[in-house]
Amino acid sequence: MNSTQSSSRFLVAESETPEARKKRRESVGRSSGETYLDILRRLAPGATCDRIQPADADAALPPGDSLAEYDAVFLTGSPLHLYEETPETRRTVAFMRSVFASGTPAFGSCAGLQVAKVAAGDSVRPNARRLEAGFARRITPTADERSHPLLAGRPAAFDAPAIHTDEVDALPPGATLLAGNRLTAVQAAEIRFDGGVFWGVQYHPETGLDEVAGALRRQADSLVEAGLARGEDDVEAYALQVDALHREPNRRDLAWRLGLDEQVTDERLRLAEMRNFIGALVRPGR
Template identity: 40%
Template sequence: MSAPLRFLIIDGYPRNRRDELVAAGITPAWKLHVHMLLRHLPNAEYDILFPCDNDTAIPSGEDLERYDGLIWTGSCLSVTDSGDPRIRVQIELARCSFEQGVPGWGSCWGLQIGAVAAGGEVSANPRGKEVGIARKISQTADAHQGHPMFVGKPHVFEAFCIHDDMVSRIPEGGVLLASNSFTQVQALAIAHKKGVLWGTQYHLEYDLREIARMMVLHQEQLIGQGFFSNADDLSRHADKMEALYKEPHRKDLRWQLGIDDDVLSDDIRQREFANWIHRLVMPRAAQHGKGEG
């Protein structure tokens, strides 16, 4: 019997911010990715790494070879703060993963870390924060022509998002796969050295409940930037999101929030991640005599 597939989930949040998320009723990033992984690969094994924590031992290249895939979560940090040692250690880890040839998945921050590690650049989005739902994301011609990351995904779709930064220069070996009018790089495949990383600027792992509570946590910033007029306005919007999460077939809330199955359906929303498992991770694992797990 073949061995189960094993993954390393790299949570980019510092400990204090992870604690704040839990206190706000938000599921930690690592756990959201565990849920997503096990939904698509129920018998997968995984380890969790917190690279921002001082007491965390960062794996070496030989350590990374034990894994069939690396999954990078989001983070509250900014890759543009290049002097922050918590960021430098993650960029070095991503470089090491490319050198070892371990397939990578990057969500938001994870995509940005991978891009910088491969020689690209990240900067603040000149349009500001993209939050809630990223609207009218379109696949590029490369995706239309059958890139495996987007097989089975609608050509135009929407997705959960919350970010201030974006990939501003695609590294050599990077292929732009999705974009919208707000953020040019919404999805990217990066081939660098021996490795490949697929990633999205948007969050496949979120659901309406999570993004609603994340917006409440950021309410002071969102009100200050003009997304909502006051706290009551934001609260009403978040309440509608949570109500639709509980009753996803409600026509009234779908219409009021402008949300459809591309956001609500796990199968559609997480298609890119499922493709990463089945079209990138599994073929490589099979070469090493491993099965689905």
């Protein structure tokens, strides 16, 4: 721990709806925001961490606080489809526009990246190729941005937890593509807009293997519909292996069977992007 981490103020923006939060808690015991809070308290012991739920009608910062008083904002994943005009999507995008305007640096995963793109004036779409479920494979940094600090420590190609039905198809002006793979062209990006900066990934570095298994179970019907499984029994059999590797991350037989290496099974390596963001952009008392 260093003084930068210990004196930081972080805001976690959890854009899951109340129903989605309930389902996730029933599945893995915590909401997406609670997962982020747990990870941040381990990456930056002593940091003050607050949470807001911008999709909710009654969302509000703690009394007397403003976005500019935070050292960083973290946007979680969410089942929201941002091409659908709903009160929840409008509130979430408006929140991110306020984050950009505040100048507070932000990081986001999965839907967090999509929210930042829409807030910067662009759009997202359903996955053009197929559902990326369980793990994103062979994520490759772009040749021009291989040295970008967000991806420091990552190899030339790596896998990461991922499950998403929507994608960022292109980036708005002021954005930089950092990584992609065969299924999803934009796996990591930097977006600059209205005086603010956002670093984001389409995958889930914050997600442990137990949460991957839970996500597969929650979306079993979609996996069958997409042709990735013959039935729910197939999904459950795969999820059981992922769960087992979570319990015993040194099981080489399970890692081999699932095609995973330490970039996924070693939490320290899996959290590279979050740690890199905190180290590079978080400056207490900006």
